[in-house]
Amino acid sequence: MRVLIAPDAFGSTLGPVQVATAMAEGWALGAPHDEVRLLPLSGGGPGFLDVVARACGGEMVATTVSDPLGREVPATLLLVDEPGRRTAYVEAAQAIGLHLLAADERDPGITSTWGVGQLLEAALAEGVDRVVVGVGGGATNDGGAGMLAALGAGPADLLARGGLALGAADESALIGLPGVLDRLSGTEVVLATDDETPLLGLSGTSAVGAPGKGATPETSQALESALGHFTDVVGRAVPRPLDLLSGQPRRLDRELGAGAAGGLGYALLVLGARPVPAVTEVLRLTGFDVAAAGSDLVVTATDRLDWTSVRGSVVSGVAEATAATGRPAVVVAGELLVGRRETMTMGLAGCYALADHPAEVDAMLADPVGTLRARARRVARTWSPAR
Template sequence: MKIIISSDAWKTTLSSKEATRAIAKGLQSVDPTLEIVEFPIADGGEGTLDALMSATKGTYKHATVHDPLGRRVEAKYGVTGLSRHTCVIEMAQASGFSYVKKHEQNPRLASTFGTGELIRAALDEGHRNFILAIGSSATNDGGAGMLRALGLKFLDETGHEMSGDLLQLQKLDRLDNGEFDKRLQDCTFAVISDVQIPYLGPEGATRLYGETKGVRLEETADVEAALNRLADVIESHTGVRLHNRAGAGSGGGLGGAVQAFFPTKWYHGIDFVLKRSGWENALSGVTHVITGEGRLDQHTFLEGKGPHGVAKFAGDKGLPVTLFAGSADLNQSLEETKIFDEVIVLSKTEVELDQALSHPEIALQQAAARWYSAKLGQ
């Protein structure tokens, strides 16, 4: 038996590389001779940079930027080994969940400014061809912070520049692009995202994902109003209407800012990563595929999500697929889970979840070992 292990990141718990390695360790603890291919994957969110750097033997670069709450941090971007002219920017490296603890969440102030700083650092190095991975963000600012970092000014009706408070955007009057980085128009951006949601509305950034970023129910209308005003002004300034535009809500609305101001082509996250990384070539001789993610729920089955993409590609080649998940929405329909041949859930109660979160790598190793031991006994 030859197994390929391609886990996505387990949000705030394990990177895709760590989760993939933990599953491999669990299997090898039962059978040290087992042939295993470790191939971490990502769908545009956390781990995308590492997946593309690993697959293409790329080079990491570093820049000092601001995290979502304005603290200075060291962040990474990369240049692929396939082309020394292709620069990979992962939003999560500067504006991701990993920087913000639950009690620190402040959607009014959480900003994508650091993502803009990463892009600017790459521009300063001479890069003009970009892969921009949008996902795993702690922000819901509509991309305003990123645009500010690149020189765009947000003005109220008196002509004064506005603060970074998201709700202040309800009073936005106009944009000033006099200092906006003109180098962007000489660039190409391949934008990859795990979701294709609109900027606004019931399926938009705020109503679908705002709660996970700290938007309280009573704040939702005000946040939506702020983004609606931002979308109105962007449309007036650029002619691009973001309100219902597919993908504009990705990354807390950063996808909309990118579509309005950057020369872009849009790609489904996992399809792009699997094809660019050579994942299909790695399937040679493989008899079983294992993937993984932190939580199995309705979002698992969106077209751009990592495990869904792995299962789709593997299924087309007739390979069985096992999914390891940290926890699961027990209301998930059986029809949807049929995309996987097996689903192994580590924790089915709150107590089990707490135990797994305290030592996630060990919990995943043990689950993988139990699964493979059962396989041997069949």
């Protein structure tokens, strides 16, 4: 049997390539007679650059940026020369990833996206025509204000002190934003994310995302207010772009992906970024359709399969694309938090959890590679019994 292993990262614990390798090792133990191909995938979060580099080649350029608390960390960007243009791929999580902070350092009220702005500056210095920013897995909730400050939109002491400080921002905070827009006018910016969260509201980034980054309910409410004020400041600094169909001003804060990485998506939209589903872009770059059509079974994986995974995730993208080829797709999940009805609706032929209760979660975290390898071995025996 020909098996295609096409997983996402396991949060910040294992990258997509590491997950795919562990699963392939387990599959070889359970079904050594199978032909296994690895095709790691990404939804724009940790591992995005590794996946794109594996698919497209290109040149990795090393740099140094600030982490969410302003400490220097190593980072890279990927340069890919294509006919007629040069593209830089940027992984925002290298600068603002939750994995960069210890558990007791996580506070989305004070973390900043300044390092993402530094990554964009590094890309622009390479003379690129296009910048694709993979956004996911962030520890910030500053509406992308820190990134804008790093690009020259305004003073760092007003914009780069975290989301809570934005409540005191005035019109002078974004005095340089028109100049930033002029500087970027000749560069195509692409926002690649699987996060469809809007910026504000009950389903916005402060309400939905901030608690997982260490925010208390009171902090989440304060961040909601501060980001609302920040959008007003942005609206006074630059005119809202017009919708090409209706001719009416666009509400960027309400657009899908505006709330990605605590509002980093919103700031990229302000800069004129074109939003694309990261999964769709990665599936295209990796040639997933052809690989799936040439396989008998597709196996994907994620650390957590819940209601947010039903659409706009690596798992949902793999399931949909595989269904179009007529092949079955199954998923191995660290935690499986949806029922059979939801997974069947997604088009999955089977779901296998690494952890069914809290004790197993602890064991999984202690040895994620070994746990993945063991589960893949059992799944292989189910789908490809010994001859």
